[in-house]
Amino acid sequence: MERNTSQDAAVRAEALAQRVRAARLPEPGERARIRAGAGVTLADFAQTLGVSQMTMSRWERGAAEPRLEQRVAYALLLREVAAATTEEAS
Structure with a gap:
């Protein structure tokens, strides 16, 4: 039983690490540039992110930072918008 608990903890730790990696945001000025661009x-x-x-x-x-789950969604949105803008420019 102890082994399962250790394995479960390892799985949870990896899942959290993946969310943290996914939540990496560009610098504040770059965030605005991506959106405006x-x-x-x-x-x-x-509205898309469900915030004011x-x-x-x-x-x-950069006056405030989103919590982890919001940060993941924001980072993903920025990446998708940046990719779509890059595709259009090609």
Whole structure:
């Protein structure tokens, strides 16, 4: 039984590590550049992530940082928007 607990803990630890890796955000100025470069409004990002426009503005400026789960979603959104913008430019 102890072995399963250790294995379960290892699985949970790896899952958390994956979320932390996925949550890496670009620097604040780059966040704004990615969003604006795609022609997406701050309000659009806020609505997509389920936060207020003020919260989104703080995240974008680096005045506040999202919690882990929100951070993962924000990082993913930024990566997808950046990729879509790059594809369009090619």
